[in-house]
Amino acid sequence: MATFHFDFVGPERTLYSGEVESVQLPGSEGEMTVLPGHAPVLTTLRVGVIVVTEAQGSGKRIYVRGGFADVGPTSVTVLAERAAPIEELTPESIDRDIEAAQLAYDATEDQQKRQELNAQIVQLQETKNLLRL
Secondary structure, three states: OOOEEEEEEOOOOEEEEEEEOEEEEEEOOEEEEEOOOOOOEEEEEOOEEEEEEEEOOEEEEEEEOOEEEEEOOOEEEEEEOOEEEHHHOOHHHHHHHHHHHHHHHHHOOOHHHHHHHHHHHHHHHHHHHHOOO
């Protein structure tokens, strides 16, 4: 199967760089799967899990909390606000993210910001349930 280059850069380190068959992204407008030859797109990312398929039956899952994805026909680059391999997540780490989002929600009176933070809290709780943490 055809491949393309995928780079995933977190705030502290590069979490992935290599040739892949597909990447599933939690876009702000919904889930999207990128395959070789994809039309160019720049999208924001919401809280969720990026699924990287390296070859049939093998791949990686990476937790992401916000950021951007630059998609092109021969490459995808993700710049994440916060990210970690699934293996490094703990219930406590997601609970800390939920608590931080709730504190930010309580600290603002900006209704749009409150809606965004509420959506983040819901997404974090869904991610925790999805990963069974």
